[in-house]
Amino acid sequence: MILALDIGGTKLSAAWIEDGHCVARRQIAMQYNEAAFLTALHKLTRSDYPVEKVAVATTGYLRDGRVWSVNLNTIPFWKGFPLADVLTQRFNCPVIMLNDAQAAAWGEYLPRRSRIRNLLFITLSTGVGGGLICDGELRSGPHGLAGHIGHATVNVSPLDETESRCGCGRQGCLEHVASGTALARQATALLQQPLDSRQLFALAASNPQAEAILSNAARAVAQAIADTLMLVDIEEVVIGGSVGMADGMLLRIQQALNTFPPLFNLPVTSAAGGADTGLTGVADWAARR
Numbered sequence: 001m002i003l004a005l006d007i008g009g010t011k012l013s014a015a016w017i018e019d020g021h022c023v024a025r026r027q028i029a030m031q032y033n034e035a036a037f038l039t040a041l042h043k044l045t046r047s048d049y050p051v052e053k054v055a056v057a058t059t060g061y062l063r064d065g066r067v068w069s070v071n072l073n074t075i076p077f078w079k080g081f082p083l084a085d086v087l088t089q090r091f092n093c094p095v096i097m098l099n100d101a102q103a104a105a106w107g108e109y110l111p112r113r114s115r116i117r118n119l120l121f122i123t124l125s126t127g128v129g130g131g132l133i134c135d136g137e138l139r140s141g142p143h144g145l146a147g148h149i150g151h152a153t154v155n156v157s158p159l160d161e162t163e164s165r166c167g168c169g170r171q172g173c174l175e176h177v178a179s180g181t182a183l184a185r186q187a188t189a190l191l192q193q194p195l196d197s198r199q200l201f202a203l204a205a206s207n208p209q210a211e212a213i214l215s216n217a218a219r220a221v222a223q224a225i226a227d228t229l230m231l232v233d234i235e236e237v238v239i240g241g242s243v244g245m246a247d248g249m250l251l252r253i254q255q256a257l258n259t260f261p262p263l264f265n266l267p268v269t270s271a272a273g274g275a276d277t278g279l280t281g282v283a284d285w286a287a288r289r
């Protein structure tokens with residue numbers, strides 16, 4: 001049995017998978033300090049199932065079994081956190097880890113691989129992540145960074161400020177315009193009331209400023225898609241994450257892409273696996289190893 005874990009910016013999910021079928025699933029809130037995280041992880045994974053392999057999809061990038069955040073505003077203790085050692089000690093079995101968006105890219109590639117071999121997955125969620133499938137292989141890269149499209153820069157500024165610095169330290173990142181955190185920040189500043197991204201989507205139908213924030217974010221995503229197309233060439237883009245799957249976001253991105261010359265138009269579709277794509281992807285990835 002494989003225990004698949006998805007460690008995201010806001011929640012921790014676990015699924016126990018036998019022969020590709022999920023026999024149990026659990027979810028709890030993410031914790032942002034090390035002690036609370038370890039307690040939550042212990043509580044989440046307590047079971048009598050005989051775990052033979054642990055498959056982990058985690059936010060951040062991975063080096064030598066340790067996890068690092070690109071944006072330390074997301075999870076402050078993700079600064080070389082020894083996740084592989086923690087899980088190996090707890091389960092005493094092989095631990096296989098992938099970045100969460102890379103895992104989701106693999107999960108979304110599986111149902112599409114009979115017709116395509118090159119795919120970009122973008123998750124618009126608390127942050128913005130991504131994963132690349134090139135010639136039928138998941139690209140991780142020598143630094144584990146492949147597909148981290150949230151920290152590629154775009155020529156679109158957020159609507160709440162002109163000088164923008166992302167949590168990674170650079171200016172002009174896609175994440176600073178189009179993540180759930182960035183949408184909430186812009187909505188709160190422009191509409192002068194505390195708003196989260198979910199409330200922003202609800203307001204967009206009646207409030208032009210709310211719609212402008214979402215359309216601007218979609219333009220930034222479309223730019224990042226076009227840049228990726230030019231850099232590595234892809235056949236399809238899949239959009240996931242709570243913001244990406246929210247009402248009308250896919251259509252806004254498609255419309256923004258359609259304003260570019262025909263060369264840049266490529267299919268943009270919605271994540272088929274929904275919120276569990278990362279779990280599905282990393283479980284399949286681990287089962288092959």
Ligand SMILES: [Zn+2]
Binds near residue numbers: 150175
């Ligand atoms: Zn950045």
